[in-house]
Amino acid sequence: MTRADLRSQAREFAGKIQTLLNQTVADNARVTAGFVGEERMMAVGANLQLRDLSTKPIALLSADKKMRCFLDIQYLLFLEETSDHYMTVKTSYFGVSGSADAKDPFFHYDYERHKAGYTEAHLQVLGENTGLTPIMEVLCAKRKKKSMGELHFPVGGRRFRPALEDVLEFLIDEQLVQPKTGWQSALDRTREEFRDIQLRAAVRQNPDLARDALKGIPEG
Template sequence: MISDKLRDQTIGFTKEIQALLNGTIASHVQIKAVALPVGDDRLFLLGHLLDKRTLTAERFQLRPRAPRVELWMDVSFQLRLDAEREHLMVQQSFVGVFGSKDAKHGLFHYDYERDKADGYPDAHLQVDASSGFFGTLNDPKCDPGRSLGALHFPVGGKRFRPCLEDVIEFLAVERIVNARDGYEKILEAGRERFRQNQLMAAMRRDPATVDKFIERYREAERA
C-alpha cells in the first residue's frame, strides 16, 4: 500500500530545499516532486522544474562573482521511506555546478547512490580537473588517459556525507558566487537539521553503541 507518510514528508523536504537555495545563493528556484511507482510502493523524484513526462529537472542560474561568466547548479534527489516505513530516506542525490545550462562537464559534482553496485563509494566527489602528476599514475594497460575528473573521492559514506548546505558554503566562502546577506544563519539551521537526522538514523541502526554510550554516562554520574 502506498503510504501518505512518504508524500507528506517529501513535501516538507521539498519546501526546505527550495527555501535553502532561494535564501542563500539562488533566486526563483522551484523544486517539484514527482512520484514514480516502484512495485507496491513509490519513489519521489525532486528537482528544479522537474518535468512529469521526462522525469528530468532543469538547472538554475547562480550569481557568480566573476563578471561575464555563467554559472548553473544542478540539484536532484530521489526519496523513499526507510525499511521501517517511518522515516524519509535519500535513495540518490546529485549536486553539481556547471558553466552552462547544458554543459556535460563543469566545476565539480557530489553524487550519492545508496548501495551503489559498481564498486565506487556510495557518496563521492568528482572534480572536473587535470593533473600531470596523476597522469603518470595511470596503469597504461587498464586506465590510459584517465583524467583526474574520473576519480571518485569518498566523502563520508551514506551516514556522514556532505549536505547541500556544505556545497553552498563552499561556493560562498571561496568567493565563487554572491550569497545573500545572512546566508550563514540559514546554512547553520539547515545543517543542524541534517546532522540531527543523520545521528538519529545512526542510532536506530546501531542500538548497541547507543546503550554503551548511555551506560558510560551513567557510570560517570555515579562516580
C-alpha cells in the first residue's frame, strides 16, 4: 500500500464520518483529511485546516435556539507495518464543549496507541469533586494538577473502546442533542462496520482462541 492509497482511504473515512454526522446530529458538518508533514500519516478532523491541521468543533442540533453542544473530532491514521498494510488509528479524540471556541471541553474520549502511563482508551471529565480533590492532593504526588479532570477513566482498551457512534448515541440519549429522523439505523450501520474491523483485528491477533471458540459452535 502506498502513500496515495493511504490518502484515498483516509479521505473515504472522513467522508463516512461527515455523512454520518449530517444524517444524525448536524447540518453542514465538514470532516476532511490531510497529510501530517512528511510522515506517512493522515490527519482527519472536524473543520480541519490543512495549513496547520487544526480542527474546530461542529455545532450539533439542539432543541433550544440559544443552548447547544459542539463536537470536536480528531484522528491520526497510519499504515500498519504488516503484509496487508491495514490503515490503523494511531490516536483519536472526541471532545464535547459548549461553543466552537471553548478552550476546554466538558469531557473528551481519547485513544492513544501504545500510550505509557495510563490506559490507551480513556475518558476525561473536566470537573471538580469536593470529596475526591483532597484525596488526590495527598495521594497523587506525581500529578501537577490534582483534579478529577486529570484522571483517565478506562473505556474498553484498544479493541473494545467506544466508537464515535457510541458517543453520539450517548449525547442523544441524554437529550444533549436533537437527532434527525432515522438516526438510530444510521448509527447502527456504521458502528457495525467499526466493530467488525475490531473483531477481525482481535481474531488476527488471537487465531488459536478464535479456532477454539468456533469448535464450540454446534452444526446447524
